[in-house]
Amino acid sequence: MWQDWLLELLKGFGKLFLNPVFYLSFLFAAFLGVTRVKKERRNFTVRAQNAYFELKQLLPLGLISGLCVSVLSIGLVLVVPMEFIIFTGVISIVLVLIGKTRIMSPVYTAGLGIVVSSVSLFYGWDYFLFSKSNLNSSEYIFPTAVILLGLLIISEGIFVRKNGVNGTSPRLKKSKRGQAIGIHLLERAWILPVFLFVPSGVLTIPFEWWPMFTVGDQTYSLLLVPFLIGSKMEIQGEHPIIAIRNVGRNIIILGSIIIVGGAAAYFFPISSLGFVLVAIIGREWITRKQRNNEKNKSFYFSRKNNGVVILGIVPDSPADKMELKIGEMISKVNSIPVQDKNQLYKALQKNSAHCKLEVFDAHGEIRFVQRALYEGDHHELGLLLIPDENVHGNEAV
Numbered sequence: 001m002w003q004d005w006l007l008e009l010l011k012g013f014g015k016l017f018l019n020p021v022f023y024l025s026f027l028f029a030a031f032l033g034v035t036r037v038k039k040e041r042r043n044f045t046v047r048a049q050n051a052y053f054e055l056k057q058l059l060p061l062g063l064i065s066g067l068c069v070s071v072l073s074i075g076l077v078l079v080v081p082m083e084f085i086i087f088t089g090v091i092s093i094v095l096v097l098i099g100k101t102r103i104m105s106p107v108y109t110a111g112l113g114i115v116v117s118s119v120s121l122f123y124g125w126d127y128f129l130f131s132k133s134n135l136n137s138s139e140y141i142f143p144t145a146v147i148l149l150g151l152l153i154i155s156e157g158i159f160v161r162k163n164g165v166n167g168t169s170p171r172l173k174k175s176k177r178g179q180a181i182g183i184h185l186l187e188r189a190w191i192l193p194v195f196l197f198v199p200s201g202v203l204t205i206p207f208e209w210w211p212m213f214t215v216g217d218q219t220y221s222l223l224l225v226p227f228l229i230g231s232k233m234e235i236q237g238e239h240p241i242i243a244i245r246n247v248g249r250n251i252i253i254l255g256s257i258i259i260v261g262g263a264a265a266y267f268f269p270i271s272s273l274g275f276v277l278v279a280i281i282g283r284e285w286i287t288r289k290q291r292n293n294e295k296n297k298s299f300y301f302s303r304k305n306n307g308v309v310i311l312g313i314v315p316d317s318p319a320d321k322m323e324l325k326i327g328e329m330i331s332k333v334n335s336i337p338v339q340d341k342n343q344l345y346k347a348l349q350k351n352s353a354h355c356k357l358e359v360f361d362a363h364g365e366i367r368f369v370q371r372a373l374y375e376g377d378h379h380e381l382g383l384l385l386i387p388d389e390n391v392h393g394n395e396a397v
Contacts, residue, residue: 012222021089022226025191028096029054036169043172044384048312061163062191065155070195078144079197083120088113092228101187104230106152107283111276114145142272146262153255156229159190161248165241170312170384180387182301182311184240187232237297239327254282307331308344317382322369332358341385
């Protein structure tokens with residue numbers, strides 16, 4: 001018995017490398033990195049993170065989350081039809097090719113995969129590349145898929161909350177009054193590999209009380225499926241860490257609601273599609289709420305009368321080594337008050353070998369940082385700032 005399970009796990013893992021979504025994910029992450037660097041150089045003549053940053057974020061957290069979801073998937077025996085896997089993959093590929101990162105949330109990819117699979121099984125469609133699932137009680141498949149959808153949504157929330165706050169991209173834009181303001185953009189993709197049961201195979205499950213085991217001939221295969229999850233949001237009205245974590249928390253709450261809905265759908269299978277609709281509406285509401293909050297708040301990264309707000313920091317620069325943070329405000333440089341980028345630069349020239357900064361953190365508390373400056377230090381301090389008025393170019397200080 002255990003030999004069959006081990007063999008199926010190995011075969012399922014190997015099939016990961018036959019899935020085009022797996023390879024396309026790496027190309028898409030590389031594309032996001034290159035695009036980001038080009039836009040940052042256009043704004044600041046220097047990039048905040050290197051072009052490989054998005055690639056480095058693609059897998060690590062996804063592997064950990066995928067292991068947790070896989071344990072739940074196997075423990076709860078989450079059986080889904082092959083149609084669901086195929087359609088979810090096709091939808092993900094289409095969204096990648098048209099560059100729609102914002103709607104690469106599982107509520108759209110997996111949610112629409114559930115809807116199309118339902119239609120496919122209802123009408124008994126057959127396909128050139130694969131045959132329709134042999135399901136005698138397909139109504140049980142979709143409550144299971146809704147539970148899986150909830151787990152994927154929770155994973156998205158964890159990705160956004162834990163990883164999305166790292167390395168957001170600073171940008172410049174014009175306000176309605178024509179003033180330069182700073183924004184932060186989160187645009188990222190993650191791979192979540194999950195082991196799922198698909199009908200037909202050699203595995204049998206001993207727990208006959210579980211409702212899933214009325215499906216088909218009660219034999220299953222294990223398949224490692226890569227789910228590509230993307231997120232995109234623009235922050236201008238509050239600190240990006242606060243805004244992103246709030247959105248991540250709301251996504252996790254939505255996923256928890258959908259899991260409860262999937263469990264309830266076992267008793268009313270027809271309600272499965274209703275919970276998919278709830279997931280899509282809920283995710284759109286989270287996006288709209290975040291956008292409305294941004295519109296109703298004053299610009300967080302804008303010119304101030306009592307200091308210079310840090311919009312971004314070049315990694316491994318003196319500013320990074322002094323542990324300066326995005327969103328902090330520099331009020332004095334070498335004991336000289338500064339109100340804009342030009343004044344900050346001139347104050348630095350007063351002592352080219354050493355700098356002492358008076359900084360207000362995100363909570364309004366003052367602290368002092370200082371460091372010796374050496375010839376060849378990368379981009380002076382390595383600060384990305386709002387440009388002064390009537391200045392067309394903008395470089396790192």
